[in-house]
Amino acid sequence: MWMYLGLLSALFLGLHNLCKKHAVQGNEVFPVLLGTITAGFLLLLPFYLGSKFYPEFTKEIGFYITDIPWQNHALIVIKSMLMAGSWVLAYQALKHLPITIVTPIRSAGPFFTFIGAIFIYHERPNYWQWIGFFLIIFSVFLYSRIGKQEGINFKKNKWIFAIIGATFLGSSSGLYDKFLIQQVNLNPQTLQFWFCWYTILILLVILAITWFPKADKRKAFKWRWSIPAVGILLQTADYFYFKALQDPDALIMLLSAIKRSQILIAVLLGGILFKEKNKRKKLIPLAGILLGVALILYSN
Structure with missing residues (x-):
């Protein structure tokens, strides 16, 4: 069941990325970010x-926010x-780079999560999981080669860093989520509500x-319109992701990889909507990333 929840999270994340690109394009980044979180x-x-005034009702519908x-x-502030x-x-990188470059680099996230899951949570990958993760990393490298054709030098462009x-x-936050959900026993809506609140305070200081x-x-x-849409889609995606993490059998390394299937929406629809270049060439490393995700799913 947790894998299907992960796929639902990926669906809403893909739509969230499209709206995010629309929200930040030619716009001030920090107020956009504050608007989405708000x-x-x-x-x-x-x-x-x-939860304060009608606790029985919110418990019945499964959205009770606990004290x-x-x-x-303090843990949520971190x-x-x-x-x-x-x-x-x-957001700064997305403002200056094509979505079909940003999203695949973000797809390397499962590799960092993969390493953390091994050393922190002692999750043990099998042979197919190793192949799947390294296939994802290799595919991201292919994207960097395509990016150079768009005038983006991956070694000198600060937005790449x-x-x-x-x-x-x-x-790092994804690894921390498993700790908050499984060991601190926070339910998804409680974590999401206070996380949004403290993030708003941090962003207000920055702004x-x-x-x-x-x-000026x-x-x-x-x-x-895409600014509130980003926030709503993100919280919906996070809810399904945290619900998946509540399952004691859920592996953070696999969930992180499953979420990468969001790039199918970002690369295909994003390339069409924002008329970005080299869409066909980007389908090759996209297939590699999807194959890597498929190998991880198959291995389970």
């Missing part, structure tokens, strides 16, 4: 209020810091320094 927070706020001790709040850093880097850093921080005092940047910001 939209996700507002989506969850009725469940928080319902948690302060030490658990996750918020990891993801805020990842999103700031990723930004998206790599974002990928590493995102993978107070980099955006609010600068009138404020005027450059454009509100778009």
Whole structure:
């Protein structure tokens, strides 16, 4: 069951990436990011209020947000810091790079998660899982060769390093999620609600320094329908992902890989909607990544 929940998460993540590209294109990144997180927070706020005033009803529908001790709040703050850093880097890179380059580099995330799952959680891959993961990494390398044809030098372009850093921080957060869900025993909606709240506070501090005092940047910001759509799609994807993690048999290394199937939506639909170049050539490494995911699924 947890694998199907992972695939549902991948579906909403793929749609989320398309909306995110639309939201940041030619726009100020930090207020866009704040808008998306705020939209996700507002989506969850009725469940928080319902948990306070109508606890039996929210428990019945499975969206009860529990009271948690302060030490658990501190643990969620750490996750918020990891993801805020990842999103700031990723949004900046997405603003300056094609989605068909950014998304495949992000697909290297399962490799970082794979290494962490081995050394932290002692998950043991089998022969096919090894092949699948290295096939994903090799396919990402092929994308870098195609990227050079679009005038993107992977060694000198700072936005490439930004998206790599974002990928590493995102993978670290993914490993941390397993700890929060399985060992701290936070339910998905509780983790999501407080995560959104603390991330909003972090982003407000960043904006107070980099955006609010600068009138030219404020005027450059454009509100778009895709901004709240990003937040709603992301929280929906995260809900299915956290529900999958609640299964004690769920392996974070496999879930992370399954989520990479989101790139099918990003590369195919994104290439058409945003009219990016070399779409056909990108289908070859895309097939490699999907084959790697398929090998991991088959191995289980």
